Amino acid sequence: MTAPTKPPHHSSSAAHDTDPGDALHAPVIDWFAENARDLPWRRPEAGPWGVMVSEFMLQQTPVSRVLPVYEQWLARWPRPADLAAEAPGEAVRAWGRLGYPRRALRLHGAAAAITERHGGDVPTDHAHLLALPGIGEYTAAAVASFAYGQRHPVLDTNVRRVFARAVTGVQYPPNATTAAERKLARALLPDDEHTASRWAAASMELGALICTAKNEGCHRCPIAALCAWRLAGKPEHDGPPRRGQTYAGTDRQVRGKLLAVLREAHVPVPQSALDRVWHEPVQRARALDGLVSDGLVEPLPEGLYRLPLS
DNA sequence: AAATCGTGGCG
């Protein structure tokens, strides 16, 4: 913590009695002021609901693919109550090919909960946000910070990578978020609420645009001069291999093909139409069962299927 | 707590 007698003009004399984030905040926030992307959910007219919708869509999905769907979604359902009034299957259909369609179902469920429990307004309270379906620690903090200007550590994959490099001095953060990372994020959070929310957005943007996984942006980085990883000579990641994702041949791929058929269909689809998407009957049946138990598909009598009406 | 859950772009 800051020594009470620290002379204000001798900050370089004793780094240990200075807030560890002080040297990072200003350059990153200033960089953000100049380089932030003009994204629709950052515009004032987006409102808390726009921010929330964007956060759901951006979970594991690139900005470029979210943009068109976001625009359609907000035009069709400008308020939570508008979405809540629709069948959940319509949310799944409008989700299109963003991936992880359970997010569409959860966003619909969150809209319903907001309509019922919060008078149709996206809650401002972090705990209330966290209680909504599809909202975890990251999204609750992001909505509270971006939509309402509150002070929360916003620890997404971009911020974790920035911290891993700039502060910890390693190439990549751990596979799963650790207590040490949360502690660091709290320690680096500016005291002032407004500064904290700017810091959250700015550190995320830095990870998204400059300090990327592939890492080709150090020459444009506002904190390159004090980046622990760069100063250490940018050592390659060692230790266990980073968790990869498999997809080809998995149930996920089959689920995707099944749901694609149902999204396109506006009348119930017979089993035979679904059978055509995958040759192997056991895996095909398992995938369809999974979709049904997830609530993404509604089975009807006589072997018909459709997106859920309720 | 490790596994699961989509999709497409890029080198």
Add this chain to the structure above:
DNA sequence: TCGCCAAGATT
């Protein structure tokens, strides 16, 4: 071609 990657949540 194929592995890596992209604003996580849930169980």
